[in-house]
Amino acid sequence: MLRRFAKPVLAAAMMAPWVWLIYAIYLESQQTGSGLGADPVEGLLHYLGNWGMISLLLAFSITPLSRQFRSPWLIRSRRITGLFAFTLVAAHAAIFTVFYVQLQWRAMLQEVIERPYITLGMSSLLVLSLLAATSTRGWQRRLGSTWRRLHRWVYLAVPLAILHLLWLRKDGYWDVVVYTLWALAMGVERVLAWRKQAAIQ
């Protein structure tokens, strides 16, 4: 029962932020400010950033959760969850590129160099792009054992994303605290699991 519905339910849940966004953009097309707030461009950027962060942390949680709950279908959903997170993060960066630096590549370069939080965010995106590009079965086969090592770079991408948020925030850090604790919990689970495995061997 669970096995049959798990994947479609997961897929539907992952589509939810996009469905809501399409609705919000429709509202915006009817009346400015009705879907994404008084500053819709900023609203859109933050919406994608927030959900990008949450989905990235969800994807980061799949391995530990599937280990704890001994759930094989969870681990089989890892790729799709990661790719879904990547679409949101990539859209977040695209909005910045289109609406903020207005596709001026020199201005973009300047932003990346001058503003540490953008440097961090872009680095995180770069890593995630590499992971997304090599996420297919074909690449998994081709890279062999290198694939696992490559995809451990997510341990870099997640802290970079959190630092990106922390650095740009002026005040009011509760969500940064929640994200940090979440990421730490998933990190600790991994360390404990590795230790256990090492002890067995």
Added chain:
Amino acid sequence: MLIRKPDPIPGSEITPETVYHNRRQFMAASAAGLASLALPSIAMGGLQEDDEITPENIVTQYNNFYEFGTDKSDPAAFAHEMRTDPWSVKVSGEANKTGIFAFEDIIKGFDVEERVYRFRCVEAWSMVVPWMGIPLKDVLAQFEPTGNAKFVEFETLYRPSEMRGQRGFFSSIDWPYLEGLRMDEANHPLTLMVTGLYGKELPNQNGAPWRLMVPWKYGFKSIKSIVSIRFTEREPVNTWKQLQASEYGFYANVNPAVSHPRWSQASERRLPSSLFNVNRRPTLPFNGYAGEVAHLYAGMDLRKYY
């Protein structure tokens, strides 16, 4: 051949849209005896040709007032929890008349003027707002500041029981919020003590019962819900500078040439901005008021004193 373009109609001769749309309220207000609100409007400083007044619902629902939360919708949602009556103001420091005054007594006897100003936030968005208020220099003169008064410091209400942002556990701001001006900035005719907007009483989320408006500086200088005025000889410390001196200075004059570590200041999103028309425009030095105020900073290195 020299073709002279006729001078544009001065702002002072144009009836602002708000006055036009709110004429019924103005009449009602006059009828109710609030004649002081129904004064002819003066668009001091002048608007640019393409400056359009930002809709009232944006001005009152998109606010940075961290005392009520860090989200821009928080002030509109929670500022009603703040009581503004009674309201007293402590006046202290280098002045002859100091003490604790009732707010009504301080503003009694002054005419309220309408001023339509551009308002530029350091976060690179901007508005055009029809403020109502009293020139700050008139407000301050009644306290007879002495020759030692080189600066004036303002303080926002600190009342965590009514201002939920001040109870926040994850805030690094050391309340109460502080701001300051040099005396010549405070006495500049553009500097306004605001008591209303859109021809109405100032809403709590915009800084009731009164707030500062210094149109050539970034918005954070225009401190809200003021409970203390202190005349000082030395430059006061303002809250954002205290928090991050590398990013926020004392002067905070709008300056497209000085980039902020978080936001490029070269351009701004003028609200209303939409996904389909961002309404981005270049930021002007001193927010377009250079003609009136640039002389205050003659000889100063504005890159150093940002």
